[in-house]
Amino acid sequence: MRIKCPHCGERDRREFYYVGDAVALDRPDPDAGDVVWDDYVHNRDNPAGVTRDLWYHESGCSTWIVVTRNTVTHEILKTELASKVKEAMA
Amino acid sequence: MRFSGWKVIKEGLSGNKGWGAHWRDAQPKPEYDAIIIGGGGHGLSTAYYLAKNHGLTNIAVVEKGYLGGGNVGRNTTIVRANYFLQGNSEFYSHSLKLWEGLEEDLNYNVMHSQRGLINLFHSDGQRDAFARRGNMMVNQGDDAILLDREGVRKHLPYLDFEQTRFPIFGGLYHPRGGTARHDAVAWGYARGASDRGVDLIQNCEVTDIDIEGGVVKGVQTTRGPIKAKKVGIVVAGRSGQVAAMAGRRLPIESHVLQAFVTEGLKPVIDHVVSFGMGHFYISQSDKGGLVFGGDLDFYASYAQRGNLPMKEHVMDAGMTLMPMIGKAKVLRSWGGIMDMTPDGSPFIDKMDGVDGLFIDCGWNYGGFKAVPASGWCMAHLMATDTHHEAAAKFRLDRTRTGVNILDEEGTGSQHNLH
Numbered sequence A: 001m002r003i004k005c006p007h008c009g010e011r012d013r014r015e016f017y018y019v020g021d022a023v024a025l026d027r028p029d030p031d032a033g034d035v036v037w038d039d040y041v042h043n044r045d046n047p048a049g050v051t052r053d054l055w056y057h058e059s060g061c062s063t064w065i066v067v068t069r070n071t072v073t074h075e076i077l078k079t080e081l082a083s084k085v086k087e088a089m090a
Numbered sequence B: 001m002r003f004s005g006w007k008v009i010k011e012g013l014s015g016n017k018g019w020g021a022h023w024r025d026a027q028p029k030p031e032y033d034a035i036i037i038g039g040g041g042h043g044l045s046t047a048y049y050l051a052k053n054h055g056l057t058n059i060a061v062v063e064k065g066y067l068g069g070g071n072v073g074r075n076t077t078i079v080r081a082n083y084f085l086q087g088n089s090e091f092y093s094h095s096l097k098l099w100e101g102l103e104e105d106l107n108y109n110v111m112h113s114q115r116g117l118i119n120l121f122h123s124d125g126q127r128d129a130f131a132r133r134g135n136m137m138v139n140q141g142d143d144a145i146l147l148d149r150e151g152v153r154k155h156l157p158y159l160d161f162e163q164t165r166f167p168i169f170g171g172l173y174h175p176r177g178g179t180a181r182h183d184a185v186a187w188g189y190a191r192g193a194s195d196r197g198v199d200l201i202q203n204c205e206v207t208d209i210d211i212e213g214g215v216v217k218g219v220q221t222t223r224g225p226i227k228a229k230k231v232g233i234v235v236a237g238r239s240g241q242v243a244a245m246a247g248r249r250l251p252i253e254s255h256v257l258q259a260f261v262t263e264g265l266k267p268v269i270d271h272v273v274s275f276g277m278g279h280f281y282i283s284q285s286d287k288g289g290l291v292f293g294g295d296l297d298f299y300a301s302y303a304q305r306g307n308l309p310m311k312e313h314v315m316d317a318g319m320t321l322m323p324m325i326g327k328a329k330v331l332r333s334w335g336g337i338m339d340m341t342p343d344g345s346p347f348i349d350k351m352d353g354v355d356g357l358f359i360d361c362g363w364n365y366g367g368f369k370a371v372p373a374s375g376w377c378m379a380h381l382m383a384t385d386t387h388h389e390a391a392a393k394f395r396l397d398r399t400r401t402g403v404n405i406l407d408e409e410g411t412g413s414q415h416n417l418h
Helices: A034-041 A082-089 B005-013 B041-054 B089-100 B102-106 B124-139 B149-155 B182-195 B239-245 B308-321 B323-327 B368-384
Strands: A002-005 A009-012 A017-021 A050-056 A064-070 A076-081 B031-037 B059-062 B117-121 B145-148 B170-174 B199-201 B206-212 B215-221 B224-233 B253-264 B272-275 B280-284 B289-300 B330-340 B347-350 B357-361
Touching: A002 A064, A002 A076, A017 B289, A050 B289, A064 A082, A076 A082, B031 B041, B031 B215, B041 B059, B041 B182, B041 B368, B059 B224, B089 B102, B089 B368, B102 B182, B117 B124, B117 B149, B124 B145, B124 B170, B145 B149, B149 B170, B182 B199, B182 B368, B206 B224, B206 B239, B224 B239, B224 B368, B239 B357, B253 B308, B272 B308, B280 B308, B289 B308, B289 B330, B308 B323, B347 B368, B357 B368
Parallel strands: B031 B059, B031 B224, B059 B199, B117 B272, B224 B357
Antiparallel strands: A002 A009, A017 A050, A050 A064, A064 A076, B117 B170, B145 B170, B206 B215, B215 B224, B253 B289, B253 B330, B272 B280, B280 B289, B347 B357
């Protein structure tokens, strides 16, 4: 599996650390309560198909990347800088 | 059809023509008392114990593919009860006891082989942790022996004791641990359930779960609707998709775990050996193949195949620990889809807000050894509406409340840490 880092180009999967669902970009309010926080921290859509997750270019430029990929085929569909995605959400 | 020594001799002398099918190929009826979604190890054992322990025989197992075609046919067959935390400890202890009587109970040769399991340790700190784990196992009534380096050498003389990276300090020996023939476990439970009247319906995919006014009414399938008073979801590997049919998100992320098998060799490895520092474990099948694996690939996946970095890592670790296997040729590798939970422990629980709907999921990478007790406790829950004492802590609300978090590794209750 090769992942295209927006800064460094296409690199081997070994260079990246996988964090998990990109839900982490949408952190609830600190006072949102235990049900909302449980849902955010633990529950997942966990799709068999297209998903968006966060990867960290650990052995490269140290940037956070939102990877859109298919969990059934391992195909990488899109990569974006997490900072840009977060800005667009604001 | 039952197995016996007499039957083996008779069939041997008459051309083996008298062996019948092991279970009925059932067609779906319009209605059952209970439906189990998923014809894998856990689903079949749930059906078997519902029939045997609770007298519920008007039940069906619906399976989208063929019986035993999922993770029960794709694992590395290890059976052990070496858990530390209360909640896990009594459950796996119960499971191991069921394993020990399983062949007699099912009249089926599941090739359960208690060849002993040795978890190696490589530092003083790890030795202390293993001593403590061993004490917990003994307190639970199971067996554990702390071996020093020479003790390990007696059992496993072929290890590289001189390695500088992770010198072997000793091992925790669990003599009752071992392996079993994975497919036979599914087949044995299937036959036992079918003989007791359970309908095993293959090639029947559940497409929706019917719920009216907070009560489960049945399921929609590719072979038509089936009504049921109770429905159990036992589909580890696909839990998220089936739970979504009931409008529930689960604390599960699916990951791929790879396994490998070599060509058949003469007996060289008598035990199950795990090398935690290198993330590697190995045993030898009765056919002679070395069966081994390592860690998850560590990204969400349903692909049932992994990538090269983990293959490389597992081979590296194997060569570090036991260079003697270096010339063995790997015949096959494959991946299984693991229901990974935040704390690394499973769920056997009611589905909140829906009467009659139950779920058994989240087995992480340790579901095979749990097959007997999982079915036993899930059947208890479905039949009596109360949690079995051995699985009383496998609750879905533990991620929210933080009570009875079962983080066996002590790495934190969060996805991507187990």
